[in-house]
Amino acid sequence: MKLDSIVVYYKSIWYLMKYFNFSTVIRLRIYPLLKTLFRRGGYTNLSHEAVVLYVRKIIASVVEEYRTKPNNLDVIKASDNIWVCWWQGKDDMPPLVSQCYKLLLSKTNGHPLILITKYNYNEFVSLPDFIIDLVDDGKMSITHLSDILRIALLKTHGGLWLDATYWVTQPININDLVFYSPKNMISNEAYISNNRWAVNCLGGAKSNKLFCFVYDAFMCYWKENNALIDYFLIDYLFFIAYENFTDVREMIDATPYTCPDLISLDLNAVYNPQKLCDILERNLFLKLNWKQIFREYNSLNELTNYGFFMSQKG
Known part of the structure; x- marks a missing residue:
């Protein structure tokens, strides 16, 4: 496990202890970790299985209710918001x-x-x-x-x-x-x-x-x-x-692939017209993060992707 993963892991234990109980910590964090440590191939996030079981138990009646419900196959329309x-x-x-x-x-x-x-x-x-x-x-x-x-x-x-x-x-x-x-x-x-x-x-x-x-x-x-x-x-x-x-x-x-680079754009990277154009052409959407610090120009006064993005008029 990387350092940031370890920090997140221990924070999650503290959170579960505060709002749930020790048995929940055992089931959702400690047991999955022990299980995966002895698993061939190294660490994987087996806590997913534990969380699914916990949530599935709570919402079991909803799952059973929807098991026989048909899906609505209406499509997205141009008039939809x-x-x-x-x-x-x-x-x-x-x-x-x-x-x-x-x-x-x-x-x-x-x-x-x-x-x-x-x-x-x-x-x-x-x-x-x-x-x-x-x-x-x-x-x-x-x-x-x-x-x-x-x-x-x-x-x-x-x-x-x-x-x-x-x-x-x-x-x-x-x-x-x-x-x-x-x-x-x-x-x-x-x-x-x-x-x-x-x-x-x-x-x-x-x-x-x-x-x-x-x-x-x-x-x-x-x-x-x-x-x-x-x-x-x-x-x-x-x-x-x-x-x-x-x-x-x-x-x-059945959903088509439309965003192969959804979260991979580095806004602080130097703006490269051809490279960014290629990304924009093959992605309908790009997911950005407003909580990061971005600069329109780097220390060499070169325009960044963020600078290009902020200059767009629509």
């Missing part, structure tokens, strides 16, 4: 987020664009009081409220959810797809999604079985818990749907 959320509102966006939003406005390809904030979210979805109470009590972060919000919006209205730090490189054309999410041909077992989907970009018609299941599973989980068993709970719910419902698995597997 694109949803972006910045909780504080447009005027409080950091520069990179504001630039992403500005460029998105020119790439919607006719889709209405709706910015979700703390001031207007309840105009589009109605969340149960106990969810809002969890946020007000500090037991659920805005980040994880947004996980529920995106699923609620898609379940109720359909369309495309984009995280606010998505750089849209070309007019969005995902119409006629039953489901859309960026995926990668390269496997990455460090994450339960294994690059088969990215929950920061999700599209589909309203009442899609996956969105309905994940929403109901969220409600079931939070009625029983006041804390997250894992930061990526939404991905575990997607995985449980993927493993248990053949129609959902086939729908996800």
Whole structure:
């Protein structure tokens, strides 16, 4: 295990001890680690299995309810909304987020664009009081409220959810797809999604079985818990749907590959027109990170990718 992985591991133990109990720590962290240390091939994240079992037990009734439900195979339409959320509102966006939003406005390809904030979210979805109470009590972060919000919006209205730090490189054309999410041909077992989907970009018609299941599973989980068993709970719910419902698995597997370099762009690298042009041509979206420090010019006064990006007018 690398140093950063060890730090994350011990932080997760402290968190589980604080909000759950020692037996949960044993099942979800210590036992999987001991098991994998003696496994041929070295360390792998077997805690995924433990988290899946824990969550699957809590939401077992939801899984059984959806096992026989048919999927809604309606497709994404040109009239469906694109949803972006910045909780504080447009005027409080950091520069990179504001630039992403500005460029998105020119790439919607006719889709209405709706910015979700703390001031207007309840105009589009109605969340149960106990969810809002969890946020007000500090037991659920805005980040994880947004996980529920995106699923609620898609379940109720359909369309495309984009995280606010998505750089849209070309007019969005995902119409006629039953489901859309960026995926990668390269496997990455460090994450339960294994690059088969990215929950920061999700599209589909309203009442899609996956969105309905994940929403109901969220409600079931939070009625029983006041804390997250894992930061990526939404991905575990997607995985449980993927493993248990053949129609959902086939729908996800049928999603086209559109973003082979989704998270690989180095914004601080020197701007190379041909290299960046190639990346923009082969990726519909690029996922950026507003929390990092970027500079428009490096120490040699050379334009960076970030500088190029911030200079775009849409």
